Amino acid sequence: DWSKVPIYDVIAKAVARVSNRAFSRTLLFMRYPPHLEKAIAYAQDVVVSTELIRAFPNWLKPLLIRLTPIHRQRKLASEIMGWIVQERLDTNWEGKDKLDDMIQWLADTAPPVERTMPQIVERVMALNVASIHTTTMTLTSALYTLGARWEKYTPILRKEVRQHCEGGEVTKQALSKLTRLDSFLRECGRFNIPDFVSVRLVCNARKDFRFKDGTIVPTGARVGAPSLVLHNESQYYRD
Secondary structure (H helix, E strand, C coil): CCCCCCHHHHHHHHHHHHHHHHHCCCHHHHHCHHHHHHHHHHHHHHHHHHHHHHCCCHHHHHHHHHHCHHHHHHHHHHHHHHHHHHHHHHCCCCCCCCCCCHHHHHHHHCCHHHCCHHHHHHHHHHHHHHHHHHHHHHHHHHHHHHHHCHHHHHHHHHHHHHHHCHHHCCCHHHHCCCHHHHHHHHHHHHHCCCHHHCEEEEEECCCCEECCCCCEECCCCEEEEEHHHHCCCCCCCCC
16 A cells, blocks of 8 residues: 655655754754754745845834744744753863864854854754755655656666665765766756746845846846746757
8 A cells, every 4th residue: 555755844854853963963953853843944934034024124124023933933943952052152172072063163163242042043043944945855856756757767876876885885985976866866956946946046126227138127126037947948958
């Protein structure tokens, strides 16, 4: 019997666990469900909150941000990981083996004015935004492509992996040799762009702009490039 699996959610949780293992050597981060759920939801709330306050004047945005989902997520993130970050900031590492993870790197390199618990927590959550959903979308697209056309891609990719990953060991050196796998993942991203990101390079016009053909973009207008169309344009891609 077949079982339905929400593949995007499954991959997102796996990527969140792996990412947060790199961010902190504290196993709590990668095994604590509330933290992983907040890390996954944080990216979505960033987008929603940005759109909610975009239309308002700049002087009003610091007040409105307190009413958005991202403000609530920041508070929850501080409650979950704040004590760990604060412990790192307060620890005197002289004569001790300093922990080698992202939280410690952020604490060591932050300017004095930004070396605070809320600032470090927010940066960790921002890194989750950058790592979780982009990787999840790529892997989800790749799995769907393999499922739809397994007979075309699977033998080639399997042969390459077996050739360079002897004994099933995956190393940094081996990954650099998987050129066909790299190409496959890139092409999956080109052909299978999700609807909500099919328009990229969205810009806000701060002043009137005139193109060479006379087209005028008025102040306040939003302009975007349809990347899905461009990525399937034979003028730029032969296949």
